[in-house]
Amino acid sequence: MRIQSRHPASTPRLALREIERPDAVIEVLAPEDWPDARVEAWLDWAARDCNEGVMDAEAPLGGGLARYADHLAKTGLSDGLFGDAADASAFRDALLATMLTGLASPASTATAPLRLPDIGEIEFRRAAEGHLAHWRSARLAAKAAARLDAALAQVGDAVQRCHGDAKACADPSKNSALGRAARRARDLGADDRMILDAIALAGAPRTGLIEPDAKAPAPLVASASRQGVAAVDEAASFAAQVGWETSALVLALSPDDAENLARGAPVRAAIDVTAFQHGEAFDTASFNQVVGLWATALEIERGDRPAEIGLAGVGDWLLTQGLSPAGELGRDAASALWALTVGAALSASAEAAAALGADPAFAQERQTVLRSLAERRVRAAALRSPLASEAAAALAVAHGLARKHGLRSSRLVAAFADPEAALRLGGKPLGAAAAAAPISTAQTADGLLVPTFSAAGHICLTEAGADFDAARRHAMGHGSLADSPAIDxxxxxxxxxxxxxxxxxxxxxxxxxxxxxxxxxxxxxxxxxxxxxxxxxxxxxxxxxxxxxxxxxxxxxxxxxxxxxxGARRLSDCEALEGELRALFSAVELPVLADRLAMQAAVETFTCLANPAVLDLPFDARPADAARLQAAAARAGVRALRLNRIAAPAGFVLALPEETEAPKPTRPETVVGSPPPAPVKERIVERVVERIVERGGRSRRKLPDRRKGYIQKAAVGGHKVYLHTGEYEDGEVGEIFIDMHKEGAAFRSLMNNFAIAISIGLQYGVPLDEFVDAYVFTKFEPAGPVTGNDSIRSATSILDYIFRELGVSYLGRDDLANADPGEFNADGLGRGEGAPDGEVEAEPLPASKFISKGFSRGAAPDNLVFLPFGGRRDQEPRPVGASGDVCPACGDLALSRKGGLVVCDSCGTQAGAAPGESDAG
Incomplete structure (x- = not known):
């Protein structure tokens, strides 16, 4: 089998790239125009599918592609497929070049589904019900196991959260939280041994027993008659229910397609068709060479397994020519391309059969295969596409070679999908006529991802002569809020x-x-x-x-x-484009199910294998909806289909009405003369009700930027302490600061951060009395006598002193004061450290003594005084009505006795009866 003249190799431009891998950042030789994601996709494929974990820094893409091509060349040479080492070497170089230039890529191996009988047979219902029962049981078991695992985890948490004696914390009879968690775990099916183990393992690293959702069911395939599915008969309805519930049933509409889909897991490869379109011409010769090259590679790799070749970027290829996948011309062009692929692939299979011999199974289906090739050639010649004649010629060549040499594989081409292979081919999706979004992303030289037009979208806009700048602004925006009509x-x-x-x-x-x-x-x-x-x-x-x-x-x-x-990230609604161009982009960006099914049915007229059409169902759809969608796909002409029920959105909650209490049973009325009713036996059942109260998060009450407060200097046990407070407008304390001197840096820092924590708690609404009750009477050094504070004379610690002071000053907690009550002055400031002893005569005090001049910014007049009335605790009240009495309403010295009342001459307020006089006078 001669290779070198048919598959000339080309060398891409490579550059040393830094790629971030899960465990390290590596340097690798890669095509310089590939984004990092594409390079990583090839590295992942080499590490997984080639079983290669060693990176060769001097080989392109770590050497995985070269090792893959070299392995196939050596295997083909040893099998006798190549005439000599030169042919094998030429095959290796050509195969490697197609991967490095982005023309083709290996694809993921598909999972072979389990073959079920025809849906009209009674065996299908029995087998399907068995699979459904197994899947439901697995799903329920997974849910139950997840709940049980969570309950056992709560058992361990109850032990961990307990503070105290370790034995008591691990005893359900002494640890009430542990007892509740253990009962809950027992109700969910845990035995006492499991609960005991969970208690013993409290605090140890724990892994989940099972995922919350059961594993997806294994794929199933069954055949069905197209007429029964299209008419939605009883068998089709049951099959739709199975597909609706599992999303795993592939329904082939012919027995042959069902048998082919149930074959072993095939080896696959994909080819990017957009690389062969040069202007208005399609490079048919190069395309046939690359298809034949990879058909040969798959013949070598597959062994006893089936092989499949798919195409990537067919929808993009149509877009570059201005063809809509929703129109007949677009369907004919895609069908001609797939027919050309079938002819090239089967010709390569026939050449391999000439060297290695035909597949024994081909002898049994020889006439069927040859007749199918002849029919496809006739249909291809009738297509309205420039590739129609070339596709018919390729099928004719394949027909002649198959008649002469036979085929190694008669089913080589399928319109399958593979996201990983699409990423390795630069984002070109695989499928019958799949297309990338016209608005994609590009990677800049410094690694940033920026929006841009896809290559196909760019060519389409350019060839159509559209307003490119207007389309770009509509799709990708201005990149700035400047001059925005709404928010600038x-x-x-x-x-x-x-x-x-x-x-x-x-x-x-x-x-x-x-x-x-x-x-x-x-x-x-x-x-x-x-x-x-x-x-x-x-x-x-x-x-x-x-x-x-x-x-x-x-x-x-x-x-x-x-x-x-x-921008809008789409072009289908761009008013700067003509109507036909908008419709073309709409068919790509917002495909209609009917158009997609029509395209797949047209393509599958020529492909060797059926590819299930995936029919997406909303998560809240019903089995009847699934049956109708399944029937519509059958009427569209697809060869196989699969229902796919989309998962419910995250956080979905079913709206349920509130539970209403059942009416209490009433005792029957007793009629006079009738026998008394039988006594009602009441059954007393203990029920544990657990109510979960979810409270909204507290909001922080910010202090004003300019705030009032006071500073108290004192010494506790000879250690000076400065207490600073900050108050809200209403006088409530909102922050404290604690400054100490001659202490270690660690102790001062701890006290500062403690004050910050208390301040944050106060601002979030924690009552001051809670802090006072928590920290009063705490004992640690420094402690002892307190000097400089008129209300507190001793403290057991710094915290005891601080919260005594706050309780006395802000809460009126005189019970926390341990000084002589007679020491308290009317102004509440005290004499301070070093003040003279003895009784201080009450006299008017200037307001500047207790109002900060800086805080008031001079707003308080200089002649404002504080009158010493309203003394605290044990001060003797002055006789009402005496000379110089102060009015409690206006503060003026104008109280005078008038009869049995004391009246203020300034404001007219009646202060009350004079002492010693009764109401009767």
Missing amino acids: HTVLQARGFTAHEIELAEDALRHADDLRAAFAPAVIGAGFLSDVLGVPADLLADPDFDTLAFAGFSETEIETAERHAL
Whole structure:
């Protein structure tokens, strides 16, 4: 089998690239125009499918591709497929070149499904019900095991959370939380040995027993008559129910297709057809060579397994020619391309049969295969496509070679899908006429991913003479919020955003998928959102927090601004394009199921094997919906189909009505003269009710930027302590600071951070009395006598002193004061350390003694005084009505006695009866 003249090799331009792998960053030789994701896809394939874990830094892509091609060349030479070593070497070089240039790639091996009888036979129902029962049991067992595992984990957590004696914590009779967790685990099916083991393993690393969802069922394939499926008979309805429930049943509409689909796992390869389109001409000769090359490679690799060749980028190939996959011309062009592929692949199989001998199975189906080739040639010649005549010629050559030499494999071409192979081919999807999105991403030299037109979309726009710049702005946006019709820089500044935050958002727009991500707290800054926009802390902690919505922008404004900055990411609604061009992009971006099924039916007229058409069902669809969709696909002419029920969205919750209490049974009325009713035996059942109360997160109450408070200097056991407080407008304490001197840095730091923790707790609503009760009477050094504080004379620790002081000053907890009550002055400031002893005569005090002049900024007049009335505790009350009495309402010295009342001459307030006089006078 001569190779060198038929498959000339080409050398791609390689460059040393740094690729980030899961365990390390490696350097590898790779084509310089490939993105990192494509290089990684080839490295993953080499490590998995070639069983190669060693990287060769001097070989392209680590040497995995070269080893794969070398292995096939040596195997083919030893099998006698090649005439000499030169042919094998030429085959190796050509195969390696097609992979390095991105023309072709090996594909993933498919899983062979389990063959079931025809759906009309009684054996199918029995077998399907058995598989359904097994799958349901596995699913329920997985759910039950997951719940049991979670319950046993709670048993271990109950032991871990317990503080105290270890034996008591591990005893369910002494640890109430452990007892509840153990009963819950027992109710879910755990025996006492399992519970005991969970207690013993508390705190040890734990892994889940089983995933919450059962493993997907094994694929099944069954045959069915097209008429029965299209008419939705009883057998078809049951098959639809099986497919609806498992998403694993492939329904082949002929017995031959069912047998072929149930064959062993095939080896596969894919070829990128867009690489052979040069302007308006298709390089048929090169395409036939590459298809024949990979058909030969699969013949070598497959052994006793089947082999399949697929095409990638057929939809992109149609787009470059301005052909819609929804139109007849597009279907004819795709069918001609697939027919050409079948002719080239079977010709290579016939040449391999000339060297190695035909497959023994070919003798049994010789007439059927030859008749099928002849029929395909006739149908191909009738297609309305420039490739129709060449496809018919290729099928004619294959027919002649098969008649002469036989075939190694008569079923080589199938329109299968493989996402991994698509990634290795530059994002070209596999399938009957699959196409990449016209708006894709490109990797820049510095590794950034930016939106751009796909190669096919670019060619289509250029050939159609469309307004390229208008299409780009519509699809990919302006890249900035400047001049946005809804949210621009001026509007953002009016809502409180500064130039700094706007610049951060603009930078994030370069690689953001939506506008909200560019304004996320991680980008804008949580400090700005909290301090300037006033976002509560609980909202900032929400991963779905929407900054723009909080700033007051409506959903319509956000969508308009996002479309201006990031574009619509599609071309089907671009008004700058003509109607036919918009319809063409709509067929690619928003394919209709009927058009997709029609394309697959047209292509499968020429392919050797059927590929199941995947019919997606909503998660809330019913079996009747599945049966109708299945019937529509059968009427469209596909050869096989598979129902795929989409999983429910994350967090889906079924709306259920509130549970209502059942009416209590009433006792029957007793009629006079009738025998008494039988006594009702009441059964008392103990029921454990556990209520879970979910409370919303507390919001932090911020202190004003300019706040009042006081500073108390004292010494505890000879160690000076400065207590600073900060208050809200209503006088409630909101923060404290503790400064100490002549202490170690570690102790001072601990006290500072302790004060911060107390302050945060106060601002989140923790009552001060809770802190006071928690820390009063704590004992540690320094401790002893307290000097400098008129209300507290001794303390057992620094914390005891601080919270005694706070309790006395803010809570009126005089029970915490241990000084002489007579020492308290009317101003509450005390004499301070070093003040003279003795009774201090009450006299008016200037307001500057207790009002900060800096805090009031001079607003308090200099002649404002504090009158010493309303003394605390044991002060003797002054006689009401005496000269110089102060009015408790207005504070004026104008109280005078008038009859039995004391009246203020200034405001007219009646202060009450004079002492010693009764109401009766």
